[in-house]
Amino acid sequence: MLTQRRIDIFKAIVDEFIQSAEPVGSKTLMEKYELPYSSATIRNDMQFLEELGYLEKTHTSSGRIPSTQGYKFYCENLLEVKLDQKMEVAIKELFSDRQLNLDEAIKQSCNMLSQMTNLTSGVLGPDASMQRLEHIKIFPINERSAVCVFITDSGYTENRTFNFQDDVSLEDIEHCCSILNDRLRGTYIQDVVDKMQALRPILSENVKRHEILFQAFVKAFMKFASENIYFSGQNKLLYQPEFSDIEKLKQLMTMMENNTLWRQLGKQSQELIVKTQDGSELMWLDDVAVVTSKFRVSDNEEGQLMIVGPSRMDYDRVTSLLEYVSSTIEKIYGSGGKHGR
Numbered sequence: 001m002l003t004q005r006r007i008d009i010f011k012a013i014v015d016e017f018i019q020s021a022e023p024v025g026s027k028t029l030m031e032k033y034e035l036p037y038s039s040a041t042i043r044n045d046m047q048f049l050e051e052l053g054y055l056e057k058t059h060t061s062s063g064r065i066p067s068t069q070g071y072k073f074y075c076e077n078l079l080e081v082k083l084d085q086k087m088e089v090a091i092k093e094l095f096s097d098r099q100l101n102l103d104e105a106i107k108q109s110c111n112m113l114s115q116m117t118n119l120t121s122g123v124l125g126p127d128a129s130m131q132r133l134e135h136i137k138i139f140p141i142n143e144r145s146a147v148c149v150f151i152t153d154s155g156y157t158e159n160r161t162f163n164f165q166d167d168v169s170l171e172d173i174e175h176c177c178s179i180l181n182d183r184l185r186g187t188y189i190q191d192v193v194d195k196m197q198a199l200r201p202i203l204s205e206n207v208k209r210h211e212i213l214f215q216a217f218v219k220a221f222m223k224f225a226s227e228n229i230y231f232s233g234q235n236k237l238l239y240q241p242e243f244s245d246i247e248k249l250k251q252l253m254t255m256m257e258n259n260t261l262w263r264q265l266g267k268q269s270q271e272l273i274v275k276t277q278d279g280s281e282l283m284w285l286d287d288v289a290v291v292t293s294k295f296r297v298s299d300n301e302e303g304q305l306m307i308v309g310p311s312r313m314d315y316d317r318v319t320s321l322l323e324y325v326s327s328t329i330e331k332i333y334g335s336g337g338k339h340g341r
Helices: 004-020 026-032 039-052 068-077 085-095 102-117 170-184 189-206 210-225 234-239 246-256 259-267 315-333
Strands: 055-057 064-066 120-124 133-142 145-152 157-163 229-232 273-275 281-285 288-298 301-310
Touching (some): 004 026, 004 039, 039 055, 068 281, 085 315, 102 315, 133 170, 145 210
Antiparallel strands (some): 120 301, 145 157, 273 281, 288 301
16 A cells, blocks of 8 residues: 555655665665654565565665656656746746747747756657648848748748848749749648759749759758757756766667657657646656647647656656746747737
8 A cells, every 4th residue: 555654755765866866775764854764664665665666676775766657656646846936037038038039939948948957958849741832922131031931731830031142133032932832832841842853944944043042942941841859958968877878878869860759759658658737748768758848829830848858857847847938938929929920
């Protein structure tokens, strides 16, 4: 039976291991956490928690560490989502900059989350590859730059800024845009680049600076078609004792380059996923823990913030930060926010 005493002991072990990264023994629990139980009682309960699968015994110490199932139990039953006031002020300060567009705000949020948690943070943008191109709009800024807006059949939009090394006339930009709209409408985003190759002769006949514009559009579509993912603070993993094994670190770094893996992450076995009341998900892959929180800025645009690190992470703090940043993005950049489109 999992009594309150055993829960108290288990929580103290998790809290201590998160801080120290060292196996926890009964002496530490008695002295540091002032648990009102005898050493023998604590050891017996630790043995019980190990048999239950919530603790593991290492080969190098008589102490215990939490298991993946133990972390899952902790996050399901003992998670305390409460944001530190200083962190709340810092996040509000970031979003007070009214000049930031959505992409900039999200990337800066990732950078801040990584600094605050000392872990790796990331954002997964909407997957537009299987949507069809509906329209292209381009807004010249000057003769060497322009903002291009791609619109899909689902209403999803993506902005790209073109910076040209040479002058490009407004007439060339308009002709190029018109040809692409006529010939590419209804094309899957992932097929646009291939189809543009066939349009090269047509562009060369009708557009003077066709090659500059062609390369700009190809580059923009390649970025648009790729599954948008951004990570910040990958170097933070170097300082985690769990990843001192260089092979394990290489494996994790390779994971971060696999966009498909992050798209399918939440579809893994539900046995290792915990969902909070506010919709965040916590999941475990071997020694790696991933906490995610989604944000929606329109009916067609949904993104997902992530924190990636060792299973030994401060789940209370990480989850609080992630949920607060996600909700702030929705409030400010959602359809009803001050930056809503």
